Amino acid sequence: MQEKLVEHWLTNVNELTYQVPFCEVLVAMGYDVIHVSTHGRGEHGKDIVARNPKGRLQTFQLKGGDITLSEWRSIRGEVEELVQLPVRVPGISESEPHTPFLVTNGEIRGDAIESIVRYRTRWSKDGSPRLRIISRRTLLRHFLNAQGSFMPTELVEFRRFVELFVADFTDRLPREKFAGLLEELVRSMHTNTPRRTQRALAGLSIVAGYIAEQYERASNHIGAAEAWTICACVLLGEVERQSLAAELYKPVLDLVGLALDRNLRALKQEMFAKPHFGEPKFGLADSFVYGARTSITFGWLAADAHRQWQLGNHLADNAKVIRVMKREAGGIMFAGEIDWPSMLLLATYLERVMDSREGEAVLERWVRLILGANQGGQEGLPSPYWTHERVIEWTHGMLPPRDAENFAGHTYTLLSALDMLVRRMRRQYVAHCWPEASRLQQCDFKPDELSAYFQWSVDKGEVTTTISPREASWSKWREGTARIDANQIPKALLRHPEWLAPYLMTYPHRANRTMSALADALFGRRAVELLNVKSVNSSPTMHSTSVTPATDLAKRGAAKRRRSKE
Amino acid sequence: MLPDFPGIKRVLMEQMAHAIQTRAASGSLLNSVKTHRLHEGDRNVVVREDGSRQVISFNSPLSAEVSVSMSEMRKDGPDASIRAVRRAGDALAEAMSKRMMETISEAAESVGNVVAADGKPFSLDLYADGLETMDLSFDASGNWTPPTLLMHPDLAARAHAAFESEPSDSPASQRIKAIISRKLEEHRAREARRTLVD
Numbered sequence: 001m002q003e004k005l006v007e008h009w010l011t012n013v014n015e016l017t018y019q020v021p022f023c024e025v026l027v028a029m030g031y032d033v034i035h036v037s038t039h040g041r042g043e044h045g046k047d048i049v050a051r052n053p054k055g056r057l058q059t060f061q062l063k064g065g066d067i068t069l070s071e072w073r074s075i076r077g078e079v080e081e082l083v084q085l086p087v088r089v090p091g092i093s094e095s096e097p098h099t100p101f102l103v104t105n106g107e108i109r110g111d112a113i114e115s116i117v118r119y120r121t122r123w124s125k126d127g128s129p130r131l132r133i134i135s136r137r138t139l140l141r142h143f144l145n146a147q148g149s150f151m152p153t154e155l156v157e158f159r160r161f162v163e164l165f166v167a168d169f170t171d172r173l174p175r176e177k178f179a180g181l182l183e184e185l186v187r188s189m190h191t192n193t194p195r196r197t198q199r200a201l202a203g204l205s206i207v208a209g210y211i212a213e214q215y216e217r218a219s220n221h222i223g224a225a226e227a228w229t230i231c232a233c234v235l236l237g238e239v240e241r242q243s244l245a246a247e248l249y250k251p252v253l254d255l256v257g258l259a260l261d262r263n264l265r266a267l268k269q270e271m272f273a274k275p276h277f278g279e280p281k282f283g284l285a286d287s288f289v290y291g292a293r294t295s296i297t298f299g300w301l302a303a304d305a306h307r308q309w310q311l312g313n314h315l316a317d318n319a320k321v322i323r324v325m326k327r328e329a330g331g332i333m334f335a336g337e338i339d340w341p342s343m344l345l346l347a348t349y350l351e352r353v354m355d356s357r358e359g360e361a362v363l364e365r366w367v368r369l370i371l372g373a374n375q376g377g378q379e380g381l382p383s384p385y386w387t388h389e390r391v392i393e394w395t396h397g398m399l400p401p402r403d404a405e406n407f408a409g410h411t412y413t414l415l416s417a418l419d420m421l422v423r424r425m426r427r428q429y430v431a432h433c434w435p436e437a438s439r440l441q442q443c444d445f446k447p448d449e450l451s452a453y454f455q456w457s458v459d460k461g462e463v464t465t466t467i468s469p470r471e472a473s474w475s476k477w478r479e480g481t482a483r484i485d486a487n488q489i490p491k492a493l494l495r496h497p498e499w500l501a502p503y504l505m506t507y508p509h510r511a512n513r514t515m516s517a518l519a520d521a522l523f524g525r526r527a528v529e530l531l532n533v534k535s536v537n538s539s540p541t542m543h544s545t546s547v548t549p550a551t552d553l554a555k556r557g558a559a560k561r562r563r564s565k566e
Numbered sequence: 567m568l569p570d571f572p573g574i575k576r577v578l579m580e581q582m583a584h585a586i587q588t589r590a591a592s593g594s595l596l597n598s599v600k601t602h603r604l605h606e607g608d609r610n611v612v613v614r615e616d617g618s619r620q621v622i623s624f625n626s627p628l629s630a631e632v633s634v635s636m637s638e639m640r641k642d643g644p645d646a647s648i649r650a651v652r653r654a655g656d657a658l659a660e661a662m663s664k665r666m667m668e669t670i671s672e673a674a675e676s677v678g679n680v681v682a683a684d685g686k687p688f689s690l691d692l693y694a695d696g697l698e699t700m701d702l703s704f705d706a707s708g709n710w711t712p713p714t715l716l717m718h719p720d721l722a723a724r725a726h727a728a729f730e731s732e733p734s735d736s737p738a739s740q741r742i743k744a745i746i747s748r749k750l751e752e753h754r755a756r757e758a759r760r761t762l763v764d
Contacts, residue, residue, distance in 0.1 A: 402584035461607035
């Protein structure tokens with residue numbers, strides 16, 4: 001049954017969307033993936049460059065579907081480049097020989113077989129390396145071997161996997177269910193050697209990819225982005241829990257990052273091409289969800305920008321993004337405190353690409369929203385635990401009365417927003433808001449274990465409900481917001497700040513006061529002192545890193561070869 | 567196994583669980599108290615204005631056990647389960663009220679908000695003594711929200727009679743009016759302190 005599911009998935013993927021899962025397969029097989037082409041066909045016909053476990057260089061060109069004679073004729077030029085041209089990746093000598101592989105998730109059909117054999121022989125006679133072919137059967141076997149024991153076998157988990165596998169991929173990703181599945185799978189991970197750990201992490205990513213890739217195939221870019229982010233967060237949870245060394249998990253994490261970035265790029269491309277944010281399916285009902293879609297999309301656009309800046313990449317399309325935001329801003333509607341990460345990321349994004357006033361205006365709007373929702377006996381704002389879907393269902397009478405909850409008088413995010421305004425020296429505004437704000441009880445959740453930050457739901461942890469003092473001190477507040485205790489933040493997140501923005505967008509209920517402060521320090525570039533920083537096993541930077549995944553992969557590969565030679 | 571309907575039964579169980587909770591809340595003192603749901607964690611820490619903290623652990627949940635016998639089920643059908651739901655709700659209501667009284671008494675003892683009647687009968691003076699020890703609630707217009715009095719039904723009847731029979735210009739009544747007026751000023755002073763200072 002499992003094999004049938006994977007085979008069905010493999011039959012329906014395209015060459016772009018199975019690229020990252022195939023890389024994870026290579027990692028699980030002990031390969032060192034050096035380069036992955038992220039924008040269309042790779043240079044010199046090489047989509048993937050990797051070293052096999054024996055250190056030999058291999059290159060891969062991925063194709064989707066059956067290769068017939070006519071298809072072969074149309075791709076032959078690219079395959080010729082794959083075979084005949086040297087590898088051109090930083091850190092690898094062009095004179096180093098490589099073994100080229102043509103990979104397809106389909107079959108080689110009819111006269112294509114003979115033609116490929118003839119050209120392969122001719123190229124070999126000309127001194128080029130011999131072309132190898134990996135078609136569906138072999139590819140399926142590689143996937144099944146690489147996923148290892150990660151396909152769920154217990155009935156409950158298998159049912160959950162199948163439900164996710166056959167979901168409506170144009171709908172929102174059921175994040176709690178997907179996270180729950182991956183968390184359960186990782187709990188069953190038994191690894192007693194570094195190699196097994198790395199293989200297990202790759203196997204987990206492959207299984208996650210069976211779901212994530214289908215959202216991508218449906219052009220549900222944010223669904224796919226959330227799925228890949230959840231996969232990354234489950235990995236980071238294990239990194240935190242086991243204090244895993246970077247060389248064990250970073251190859252897998254970087255590949256997941258490539259998949260995330262590809263989907264966020266696709267989101268932007270689609271957004272630039274569309275004159276509006278409407279979706280035609282069940283069009284008459286679209287007005288009920290347009291506002292939530294706008295808020296989510298704005299948040300992810302900002303998250304993508306912050307992630308790229310953390311990776312040291314330059315963004316050339318901010319003006320286009322701002323134009324679209326200005327066009328759509330009037331349609332934004334907030335479901336509840338679940339929208340806080342969107343607003344936090346948007347505020348810090350606008351601050352950076354426009355000016356501080358724009359960012360502060362977003363924060364002020366958020367503060368007014370919460371205070372307004374709690375005035376005059378109103379119901380309050382739904383907590384961050386209420387997803388957009390749930391709020392929309394509730395608002396329009398689609399949930400039973402027993403699901404009702406009382407939100408009045410409580411808030412999870414108001415203090416985080418006020419903290420940001422305090423850091424921006426907006427004393428007059430904060431003073432104006434304080435009488436109303438102090439009447440609300442401030443809630444904040446912290447899990448007992450730092451690794452649990454990466455879990456969707458946590459049993460062991462503390463909800464603090466604070467009845468604010470009537471009188472607040474500006475100087476003490478300023479002092480308090482200028483510091484973050486590193487012992488309260490997962491080290492994995494401090495080591496990989498490029499994942500913070502997608503993490504907050506996907507796990508909005510984790511944007512507590514500490515996490516919001518960290519985000520403001522990193523993205524708002526506010527001067528914040530990180531306390532207990534010696535406990536963090538990396539440079540305690542609050543600023544952007546300067547390494548891109550591809551460069552990092554090449555450098556790491558070169559370092560590994562140097563070590564093996566030594 | 568014999569033919570079953572777990573899909574329908576699951577929905578009915580959810581509805582009955584909700585009905586038990588509703589009945590328990592409406593039958594207990596907690597009915598007058600707003601609730602707030604906590605979605606995660608195993609404890610709640612309440613931090614008060616004065617900085618004091620109270621930890622409320624979730625490791626001793628209240629529960630009620632009910633059963634429906636096969637003979638009841640055969641004889642009465644769904645009514646058997648509905649009666650069980652009512653029994654569970656009533657049992658939980660009693661347990662919740664008891665827990666609430668214990669918690670309030672503990673809290674009152676810890677801050678000294680206790681007035682000992684020393685065996686004296688209920689009177690407005692005794693009531694006024696109680697009002698002296700507490701912060702009173704007022705709405706935005708300054709109207710007093712009287713506290714909820716919890717007492718035995720027999721005492722409640724006597725207390726009600728005492729309130730009804732007391733003339734509005736009696737010393738006790740005047741004392742209560744003075745207390746309320748003073749507490750209102752204290753409340754206004756406290757509210758005026760909702761400021762951001764240096």
